[in-house]
Amino acid sequence: MAVFKPSKREEFMPLPITFISTLGRDGIRNIAPYSCVMPVLRPLDLICLASAHKRDTLKNIRETGEFVVNLAGTNLADKVIATARHAPPEVDEFELAGLSEMPSVLVKAPRIAGCYAWLECKLYKEYEEPGYVLVMGKVLQLDVSDNALTPDNTLDVNRAEPLLMVGGKKGMRYCTLRDIGHFEPYGAMFPDGKDPLEQLP
């Protein structure tokens, strides 16, 4: 067994690479990759992301109250650094990264074309510490590309190839998922075999 510093968490905990798209108050389009993103419990409609203070993304979310979490496949691996490099707020990051926009349904921030799913969010709450801000968003609209769905409307991981990353000493390794063909119903966690959340919307 090897022992690592507690701060090396993401070297052993694969994370999704999502792209957050926002608009500045002036309407300038911004994109940044965010990996510290998670849903807040089943069956809620909340999502939480950890942001450093110095992010145009955070500023835009605070100013407009909106953002889109774009879920990317491995096809967008070459857009990660293009959108992660520091760009002044007046730069349109769709143009900079060569990405096209798709209109959102309920928010003004545009979606990124070529992703496999889009979560349109509105700012719900923030938790601020000196080194970071936890931003909680309420998902207003969730759309998934037909190409990323199985016939029974679940994520087809082989076709979507969700983009993940594993941190390392010198950088990030990009990865994706493999379905191991092992399914369990939620009810299996409960003695009566019934999922208490099943009746909820």
Ligand SMILES: Cc1cc2nc3c(=O)[nH]c(=O)nc-3n(C[C@H](O)[C@H](O)[C@H](O)COP(=O)(O)O)c2cc1C
């Ligand atoms: C794979 C990857 C994941 C990242 N995840 C986060 C994150 O979860 N939170 C964060 O604040 N910055 C994260 N960053 C850094 C931002 O993407 C980067 O600082 C970006 O330039 C911020 O852009 P903005 O100022 O336009 O918001 C990540 C960068 C990469 C490459």
